[in-house]
Amino acid sequence: MSTDSPESGTTVHRRKKRKQYWKKANLFYCKHQILRIVLNDLGTEEVDPLEDEEWGLLWTDTTAPMSTILQLKPYQRCNHFPGMNExxxxxxxxxxxxxxxxxxxKEYNFFPNTWTLPADYAELRAHMLATGNKKQTYIVKPDASSQGKGIYLTRSLDEIDQxxxxxxxxxxSRPLLVDNLKFDLRIYVLVTSCSPLRIYLYREGLARFATEQYVAPTHSNMDxxxxxxxxxxxNKNSENFVVDEDNKGLHGSKRSITSVLQLLQEQGHDSKKIWQDIADIIIKTMISIQPKLAHIYNTCFPSDHHANSVFELMGFDVLLAKTKGGTIKPWLLEVNHSPSMNIDTPFDRDIKYKLLTDTFTILSLKENEKRRSATTKNSGRLYEGKKTETKEAEHIDEKMKKLQTVISSEIKWCAGTDFDRIYLYEEDEKYKHLYVSVPTPETNASVARREKVMKQMEEREKKEREGKTVKKSKPPKPKEESTVVTVSPRRQKESPRMIHPTNSPKIVTHPTTDTTRYRLTDNVNPYESEVTVTKPIVAGFLPVLPKLKNPSTNDISPLLHIKTLTLSPRGSK
Incomplete structure (x- = not known):
């Protein structure tokens, strides 16, 4: 930027002032006033996103739409990971x-036995009938609700909607009691990255108490x-709800976690061991979805060198229970990706104000924006001109250096907060064996569908052996001049064509010693090639070919999808 000096007539060069996006926040989908108070004290103002799009922070009370996530600019950050609903x-x-x-x-024994209905109803029914324990109590919860809505206890299968x-x-049924009251712990967790995974655990939290003295479930008190x-x-609607008058979280129906842990320590329990077990639960829970989170994130932000466009402040609900040996075992109840930030009492306000302040301290919005601005300005320099292995290696090294800078910054700012870093992938060998590809188990519905298909195939095989084939429409006459697969350049560039079941191709087989020759007609063009049979082909049940290889050139002609045939060049075995 340059201006002319009226006195000397010389040109004065002035540096253009850089915009400070971190000073603006989009809180359009946020209702909590405590967040506005904290950001205001940190020097960040709320803006209307319809009038001002140059904000640095997006905070929403619910999951951010994928369209919003994909439109985030390099200097903007959002408080919800896509895919965290897992x-x-x-x-x-x-x-x-x-x-x-x-x-x-042995690693994942911290979650109560759980059945998801309607898919797992048969398993639940079999379990309840096999155990025959009529004194076993079950808790039923809606799959996507919160705040205790729709929850009830039962011992009867008839009371469960299948x-x-x-x-x-x-x-x-054996929870740890304080003052003969049942309670759970709301643990606050900050996830600053999912690839690599970085987790911070807040030292303070809330212990939420029931308001009637606990008695083991019976038919008369389950309601x-x-x-x-x-x-x-x-419980806030109960006449027995007690508000802590001194606002220190030492008494009442809502207390601080530190006061409860101190009480347990005085009673002879190892409070440090309890807190370590809780941290272990949090880490293992996040690892269970880390591969999927990382995949979604890298898809949304392929050029994010710092891997911190998104963060998440979560609430883990943990119940402490007594074991038969007299020790205390934490149980994970549920996870909240938008923990309540209501400030009904001064005690609530004190904890949540400090929690949010420490969260933004670790995120370091101002420093993060400077790094991202430099990255955006210099992006692509390593890839100018022809890409080579050397430049790609330099690009990876540069990315790792920037990532290490972010991690060092988080560690530095974390030192002045009540957060403890409990997991960094590069430093933790204890949990790396959990990063494996664990297949998703089949549900009863998928098993039933698979068995039904197998039964239909067996019936068709039987009819074929008996000569009772299913009537099929006549296939279109193939072109006589087309005897082998020929793939034109124009055909190669075309996307795969979809053939509907009602327009399925027909196959004529001519058995040979090692391979089977198939003539495939897709109602437009005939193709002929030799294929190796890897699974029996049932007459009448027509698989469709994904690809055909030209016997002379091995070129691939994209057609349809099939898993039962492996194509091979003409003459190969």
Whole structure:
């Protein structure tokens, strides 16, 4: 930028002032006032996204739409990872933890036995009938609700809607009690990156108490929600709800976690061991979905050198229970990707104000923006001209240096907060064996569909052997001059054509010693090639070919998808 000096007539060069995006926040989808108070104290103002798009922070109370995530600019950050509902929804959390439990039963023994209905109804029914324990209590929850809505206890299968979208869990009937009251812990967790995974655990949190003295479930008290549920949204309506008058979190129906842990330490329990076990649960829960999170993130932000366009402040609900040996074992109940930031009491305000302040301290929006501005300005320099292996290696090295800069910055700023870094992938060998490809277990519905298809195929085989083939429409006459597969350049560039079941190709077989020759007609053009049979082909059940190889050139002509045939060049065995 240049201006003319009126006195000397000389040109004065002035440096253009850089915009400070971190000073603006988009809170259009946020209702919590405590967040506005914290950001205002940090020097960040709220802007209307319809009038000003140059904001640096997006905070929403619900999952951000994928369209919004994809439109984030390099200097903007959002408070929700796409795909985090894999543990934020009760049904998906149960499915992911159950999947990991089958692979690592000793590592993932912190989650109650869970069935997701309607898919797992048959398994639940078989379990309840096999155990025959009429004293076993189950807790039923809607699969995607919050704040204790729709939750009830039962011992009868008849009281469970087999077609409802619910989860059923074994009720933990031996919870740890304080003042003869059941309670759970709301643990705050900050995830700053999913690739690589970086997790920070907040030292303070909330202990939420039930408001009626606990008695083990019986037929007469299973409907007493103030006794069995610890949700604040439920118990705050109880006449027995107690507000801490000194606002220090030492008494009442909502207390600080540190006060509860100190009380347990005084009672002879190892509070440090309890806190370490809770951290272990958080790490393993995040690892259960890390591959999927990383895949979605890298798809949305392929050029994010710092891997921190998105962060997540989460709430893990943990219940402490007594084991038969007298020790205390933490159980994971659920995960909230948008923990409540309501400030009903001064005690609430103090904890959540400090929590949010420390969160933005670690995120370091101002410093992060400077790094990203430099990255955006210099992006692509390594790839100017022809790409070579050397330049690609330099690009990877540069990316790792920038990532290490971010990690060092987080560690530096974390030192002045109440957060503890509990997991960094590069430094933790203890959990690396959990990063394996664990297949998703089949549901009863998928098993039933597979068995039905196999049964239909067996029936068709039987009819074929008996000469009772299914009537089929006559295939179109193939072109006589087309005897082998020929692939033109124009055909290669075309996208795969879709052939509907009603327009399926027909196959004429001519058995040979090693291979089978098929003539494929797709109602437009005939193709002929030799293929190796890897699975029996049932007459009348027509698989369609994904690709055909030209016997002379091995060129691939894209057609349709099939998994039962492997194509081979003419003459190969």
């Amino acid at each position: 543990i934020a929804r009760k049904d998906l959390l149960g499915r992911n933890i159950n999947r990991m439990t089958k692979a690592f039963p 077609m409802g979208h619910i989860i059923v869990q074994k009720y933990i 007493k929600m103030y006794m069995h549920l610890t949700n604040y949204s439920i």
